[in-house]
Amino acid sequence: MNRVLRTFAITLAAVVTASLLFTPMVVAQDDPLIARAQALFEPIPTTGYAELDDNPYTEAKSELGRMLWFDPRLSASWAISCNSCHNLGTGGVDLQSKSIGHDWQRGGRNSPTMLNAVYNLAQFWDGRAADLEEQAMGPVQDSLEMNNTPENAVATLKSMPGYVEAFEAAFPGEADPVTFENMAKAIEVFEATLLTPNAPFDLYMKGDADAINAEEREGFELFVNKGCVSCHMGINIGGTGYFPFGVIERPDAFILPEDDLGRYQVTNVEADKYAFKSPSLRNIELTPPYFHSGSIWSLEDAVRIMGDAQLGATLTDDDVVKITAFLRTLTGDQPVVEFPILPEITESTPLPTGMTMP
Ligand code: HEC
Numbered sequence: 001m002n003r004v005l006r007t008f009a010i011t012l013a014a015v016v017t018a019s020l021l022f023t024p025m026v027v028a029q030d031d032p033l034i035a036r037a038q039a040l041f042e043p044i045p046t047t048g049y050a051e052l053d054d055n056p057y058t059e060a061k062s063e064l065g066r067m068l069w070f071d072p073r074l075s076a077s078w079a080i081s082c083n084s085c086h087n088l089g090t091g092g093v094d095l096q097s098k099s100i101g102h103d104w105q106r107g108g109r110n111s112p113t114m115l116n117a118v119y120n121l122a123q124f125w126d127g128r129a130a131d132l133e134e135q136a137m138g139p140v141q142d143s144l145e146m147n148n149t150p151e152n153a154v155a156t157l158k159s160m161p162g163y164v165e166a167f168e169a170a171f172p173g174e175a176d177p178v179t180f181e182n183m184a185k186a187i188e189v190f191e192a193t194l195l196t197p198n199a200p201f202d203l204y205m206k207g208d209a210d211a212i213n214a215e216e217r218e219g220f221e222l223f224v225n226k227g228c229v230s231c232h233m234g235i236n237i238g239g240t241g242y243f244p245f246g247v248i249e250r251p252d253a254f255i256l257p258e259d260d261l262g263r264y265q266v267t268n269v270e271a272d273k274y275a276f277k278s279p280s281l282r283n284i285e286l287t288p289p290y291f292h293s294g295s296i297w298s299l300e301d302a303v304r305i306m307g308d309a310q311l312g313a314t315l316t317d318d319d320v321v322k323i324t325a326f327l328r329t330l331t332g333d334q335p336v337v338e339f340p341i342l343p344e345i346t347e348s349t350p351l352p353t354g355m356t357m358p
């Protein structure tokens, strides 16, 4: 071994030793399953927010994002806010099969949770928005959701001095800070604070062998050994890729409607027909009904359907009960969000339009 190589080898050994010594995770000697959990998943950080690459966290941005999140005046009708369909009091969803949007219209898909959404590889069931910033511009303009235009949304925000000040504080030094893009950036930063740390399973992963009970532990083993983990892994226990719904057996049209081609609508690639983003299973017990069709209300039924459709392994009733028990250990501390007092309108605020009585 030449000197350079030897120095390298010694350095490497030192680094490995150091990383073993200082590794923050504790592997409980009596529970080898913890090491397995650590290799497959990651706990949600307890830092209060996730760092975004191109949109650094500031308190001013997060506060502005919180105001925008709850403000129905971003919708044409002043009746609908982001929180209408992603209610932070109910796990970040609306508990509707399909959300009710502008003028009482129902959308085409079930509303996904906002909790931990920052960790998904892309946004929407079909991944058509790359990140939360791009995503946030969608619903404001969607005719089935908030039915607004960027121009009208910006005019509305500019008409209220309270908002102009909040945008100036969030985007200091910008000549014209009240823009549609900055609105989306502030919402993205706020959404990156919607994390749910300290789920029992996360505590287990961090080395607390007693954080989950024997049944939940068996459920976790089944989840891994039956193959659920091949599509629901990583920090969000899902949200890492697109997979056809019905790999083995196509569910019936009530669960998998024929007219929603999923990821194919974004890529036009044949193999993506009926493929959807594998959803995060965190807080899953709080967010029925399940699937992009919002067709199934019972978590146990959803697990059974996954076994048939994705694994071709019929799960016994006992397996289903145990896997479901494990899934319930994925519920973390819900973010405590103070409801903002919103700026008052002025004479120049464009008035609401287009919400007829049913
Ligand atoms: C009328 C109901 C409705 C409103 C209002 C609404 N959303 Fe949504 N949202 C949905 C539905 C339904 C989807 C899934 C659509 C799809 O995948 O095609 C979704 C998807 C999302 C996603 C993707 C999550 C994921 O895991 O893929 C994010 C993020 C999001 N919405 C944020 C927002 C924000 C921010 C606002 C306010 C500016 C908002 N939504 C307003 C219903 C709504």
Ligand code: HEC
Binding pocket: 223, 226, 227, 228, 229, 230, 231, 232, 242, 243, 244, 245, 247, 275, 276, 277, 278, 279, 280, 281, 284, 287, 289, 290, 291, 292, 293, 302, 303, 306, 307, 310, 311, 323
């Ligand atoms: C081949 C990939 C794959 C496998 C294996 C798989 N899933 Fe899924 N899972 C998905 C996809 C994709 C969806 C979204 C389906 C849809 O709504 O279109 C999903 C949806 C779900 C949902 C509903 C989530 C929601 O928010 O509506 C649950 C619960 C779930 N899976 C649990 C499981 C369990 C438990 C197993 C093992 C028995 C499993 N999955 C195996 C890919 C997979």
